[in-house]
Amino acid sequence: MINQDSIVALATPSGAGAIAVIRISGENAIAIGASxxxxxxxxxxxxxxxxxxxxxxIFEDEKIFDQVLISVFKGPNSYTGENTIEISCHGSTYIQQQIIQLLLRKGCRMAQAGEFTLRAFLNGKLDLSQAEAVADLINSDNEASHQIAMQQMRGGFSNEIAKLREELLNFASLIELELDFAEEDVEFADRTQFYELLNRIEFVLKRLIDSFAVGNVIKNGIPVAIVGEPNVGKSTLLNALLNEERAIVSDIAGTTRDTIEDELVIEGMSFRFIDTAGIRETKDVVESIGIKKTFEKIEQAQVVLYLIDGRWKMEDGSQNLLQVKIEVEKIRNQFPLKPLIVIANKKDLLSTVEIKNLQSEIQNILLISAKNNAGIEELKNQLLSFVNTGALRNNETIVTNTRHYDSLLKALEEIQKVNYGLQTNLPSDLMAIDIREALYHFGNITGEVTNDELLGNIFANFCIGK
Structure with a gap:
């Protein structure tokens, strides 16, 4: 599927730095390096x-390019399973390019995206899910996503899938054997044990599938929409959460006309906060577009922060909490499945009586002062409570890859078919078809079953040099 020639690429980020690492892998890698x-x-x-x-x-003819350190890794005891050398040179972009061009003249070719890891997979150094975890590890930007990627790269997910596949394969062999002796009407596979195995596999698959909801938000960050009427302090709240002046703050209603997004890591968990345009009736065309985008962002969010001005008054100056409750219910009814935190801002300007009224009329309302950072830590704790991190603490396997999730769903469907067939005394030849399909989907995760198109899609997302 790929040439076994020697490939070269920069393994460190592009640009100038203290040092750079240039990697070569292939049968002739060490000989090329020596030349x-x-x-x-x-x-x-x-x-x-x-x-x-x-x-x-590093030299060519009489010309010296740089003083370097060369690391030698002989196959199969290397990352790729092939002969590999790594040249640690000074980080000048000129030096990097000169050395790479020299190696190309000596018989190397430029590596494609992910080709070093692809070779590691093809040479049995990593299975496919571990190889994908390498990319996740490189892209991890918080503690939680790093922990999941490390667990998967060390084979936690692969081992769980491989064990299930091996047990199912053993029973599949017995079922296939029965087909060879169909005329004798014998059973080699113990149906009771087979039924127990299917139930256990189904349980594990459902647990892994359910973990994807948590894994996906950990990997990509949890989107949180900050919504409310104009001038209630949404931009001030975003600035307080991020501890920087990210959004423009003004007393003029409708200042925020587009969504502003930024990311914050809270106790190892990544949250993507979206400051939206204030929701109100308006004839301003530009502001109307911003409000439309607000509702689009709420649809995309996992959590909604609905912010009200704690000093909210009627035109006659009275504080009509019934109207506030109506506004809160509107947002609840419009997005009933999304976790909602109702927040009253400008706590510092409220009297004790007004605070008690808010707390008694609106259940679980959180009072803050975004301007003074009061209540911000409590808000962060509430956000964390929406994320099930128990699996991380217990070191359970969490699925973060959409391809794995899809294969697990398909494997579960086939296992349920086999289970139904066993309960209804379906002929062994029909059950064998469903078992083969389940085994196919298991193998698709770890790479026992693969094709060039699949590998091309996976490794195209890698950086060059890894």
Whole structure:
């Protein structure tokens, strides 16, 4: 499926830095490295032990490009399973390009996106789900997503799937054997044990499928929409949460005309806050577009913060809490399935009586002063309460990959068909078809079953050099 030639790429980020690492992998990688490297001690790196580092110079003819360290990894004891060298050079972009161009002239070709990890998979160093976890690990930007990626890369998810597949495969072999002796009407597979196995597999699959809801938001961040009428302090709240002046704050109603998004990590969990345009009747065309976008963002959000001005008054100056409750119910009814936190802002301007009235009339209302940062920590704690992090603490397997989720759903469907067939005494040949399909979907996760198109789609999302 891929050429087994030697590939080269920059393994560190593009641009200037203190150092850069250039990686070569392939059967001739060490020989190619030796052809451009002169050790300060006169060593021949082709004759050195694996996992050793050597100081010297990269050169061509009489020209020296840089003083470098070369790390030698001999296959199969390397990341890719092939001969690999890594050149640690100074981080000048000129030096990086000169060394890479030299290696291309010596017989390397530029690596494609994810090709080093693809070779690791093809050479049995990683299964497919572990290889995908490498990309997740590189992209992890908070503690929770890092923890999940590390667990998957170390084989936690793969081992669970592989164990289920092996047990099912053993019973599948017995079912297939029965088909060879169909005329004798014998049963090699114990139906009671088979039924117990199917129930156990179904239980595990449902747990893994359910974990995707948590895993997906941990991986991508939890979108939180901040909504409410104009000038209640939505932008001030966003600034308070982020601890910076991210949104423009003004006393003029309708200042925020577009959505503003930013991310905050709270105790290792990533939240994406969306400051939206104030919801009100308006003839301003631009503001109307902003309000339309507000409702679109609420649809996309996992959590809604509905902010009201705690000093809310009627035109005659009275505080009509009934009207406030009506506004809250409107948002609840419009988005009944979304967790909603009702927040009264400007607590610092409220009297004790007004605070008690709000708390008695609106259940679980949270009082804050976004301007003075009062109640912000309590709000963060409430946001965390919407995320089930128990699985992380218990080190349970959490599914974050949409491809895995899809395969698990399909495997569960086939297992349920087999279970139904067992209960209704379906002929073994028909059950065997459903078992094969279930095994196919299990294998699709870990890479026992694969094709070039699938691998191309997966590794195209990797960075070049990994």
């Amino acid at each position: 451009v490297f002169q050790s300060v001690s006169g060593k021949d790196i082709t004759k050195q032990k694996t996992h050793t580092i050597h100081l010297g110079h």
